[in-house]
Amino acid sequence: MLSWLRQQGNWLIVIDNLDDISVTAEFLPPMGSGGHTLITTRNPNSFNIPADGLEIPILKEEDALELLRIRAEMDQTSLLLHKNTAIEIVRQLGLLPLATVDFAATFIRSLESIEGFLPIYQKFRERVLARESPNKHIYPRSVSATFLISFNKVKEMKNGDQAAELLRLLVFLNPDGILLDFL
Numbered sequence: 725m726l727s728w729l730r731q732q733g734n735w736l737i738v739i740d741n742l743d744d745i746s747v748t749a750e751f752l753p754p755m756g757s758g759g760h761t762l763i764t765t766r767n768p769n770s771f772n773i774p775a776d777g778l779e780i781p782i783l784k785e786e787d788a789l790e791l792l793r794i795r796a797e798m799d800q801t802s803l804l805l806h807k808n809t810a811i812e813i814v815r816q817l818g819l820l821p822l823a824t825v826d827f828a829a830t831f832i833r834s835l836e837s838i839e840g841f842l843p844i845y846q847k848f849r850e851r852v853l854a855r856e857s858p859n860k861h862i863y864p865r866s867v868s869a870t871f872l873i874s875f876n877k878v879k880e881m882k883n884g885d886q887a888a889e890l891l892r893l894l895v896f897l898n899p900d901g902i903l904l905d906f907l
Contacts, residue, residue, distance in 0.1 A: 735759035788814035795829030
């Protein structure tokens with residue numbers, strides 16, 4: 725791939741969720757070689773990545789509320805009626821935009837009620853907090869809890885046990901993404 729990139733005048737590579745530079749160090753094109761490499765990571769200790777860093781802060785509370793409202797497909801009136809619940813949700817999710825607030829909004833849409841989210845989230849959050857994580861510094865527990873909620877929702881669906889087993893297998897084979905080739 726690097727030889728192909730050297731022949732191109734303009735390119736962009738996006739490497740998402742790079743938490744360990746040793747995984748890709750030998751595959752990164754040199755800086756200033758005609759293109760751009762965009763790397764995202766949540767690892768605050770990723771000093772060895774050969775790039776200029778730009779920290780993206782967590783959302784402001786009002787922005788997190790607006791993201792939750794839009795992604796949960798709520799109108800302004802619904803948000804006003806359930807504002808205290810919505811504030812509690814975004815606070816408990818740590819004001820993290822995509823990994824948690826967006827994920828929670830999708831789940832709320834499936835529930836068709838914002839009020840049902842917190843009890844479910846708190847139940848699964850306790851289960852997540854009881855586990856030891858090998859990567860404590862990388863991802864907040866709210867990300868794991870919101871994922872666990874959705875995974876258990878899949879298990880509750882018709883043929884959910886088989887779907888859950890398939891997801892486990894696919895995650896085992898490729899934890900960074902489910903490839904269509906696997907399917």
